[in-house]
Amino acid sequence: MAPYDYNRDADPDVTDVETWWDYWQIDGRGCEFAVVAGFQGDSRLIRGAETLSGAPRNTPPSLCDGGPRALLDFETPRAQAATKAHQAFEAWNAFASAYPPARPAGDFWARHFTDPEGYPSAMVIEDFRTQPVIEALGERPDLEELVGGDPAARFANDLETLISDAVDEVLPTHALLTLDGRWLSVAGREGRRYFNDYLDRLPRDALVVRVLYHG
Structure with a gap:
């Protein structure tokens, strides 16, 4: 990997070296x-x-x-990721349609960071988890494995964006x-x-x- 492993003496004139490898x-x-x-x-x-x-x-x-x-x-792993994202999107929307819309965990944490004493982290977790659809999801571990623990955040965007992001993450x-x-x-x-x-x-x-x- 030399010279890209950065295993060399520090050079005061070089400002872009961030690490030296062990x-x-x-x-x-x-x-x-x-x-x-x-x-x-x-x-x-x-x-x-x-x-x-x-x-x-x-x-x-x-x-x-x-x-x-x-x-x-x-391309094969990208295609697999796209298929899985599509399946998760469809499964979540079908499941969630029977409940009031859920808010993502980030909404609750934002309130906590604004007022950590008045709205402690324990309340963040409790308020997020007691949303009807999130409670119901907790009883479906098979579905939770597919859609994740915070599907309100994961599926906030449209299907095209979801698939594009899933493909790019592979x-x-x-x-x-x-x-x-x-x-x-x-x-x-x-x-x-x-x-x-x-x-x-x-x-x-x-x-x-x-x-x-x-x-």
């Missing part, structure tokens, strides 16, 4: 890439051999830590090292969109690799 290794750590069907055994694919503890990793053939961009299947991790050596922080909707656009524009032979590091 260690790093090739490891998707739950964020492995899907492999294009038919290329699972391609020798150009990259799979880290060990976990941080030194135990052998057993990465299934359908996944890898990296490889040429052409061998990485970005690939990004918290940082991106570009081919020209720039470290970019990936945060928020705009950051995730840039991450996806960048990967989609890469040459087919460009190597894309997940790296686990600690600074």
Whole structure:
């Protein structure tokens, strides 16, 4: 990774260095890439051999830590995320239609932050959870697993935005090292969109690799 691991002496003239790494290794750590069907055994694919503890990793053939961009299947997991978001949206709206509309937890927390003594955090939790539809959701763990614990916030936007956000969240991790050596922080909707656009524009032979590091 040198010189991009920042394991070097501090330079007073360099202002963009944010961290110095203690260690790093090739490891998707739950964020492995899907492999294009038919290329699972391609020798150009990259799979880290060990976990941080030194135990052998057993990465299934359908996944890898990296490889040429052409061998990485970005679209299948994106499509799966879109389908799941659509299913969750429809399931929540069908379920919630029998109850008064719920307010997202953020509304209650905003009141707490304005008046923490007059409206303590215990009341925030109680008022949110005792909304009829949220109470009813608590009795449906199967549905709650699909829609999440705060569906009033999750499904506040239209279906198109929900699906777009779900698709954009599949690939990004918290940082991106570009081919020209720039470290970019990936945060928020705009950051995730840039991450996806960048990967989609890469040459087919460009190597894309997940790296686990600690600074």
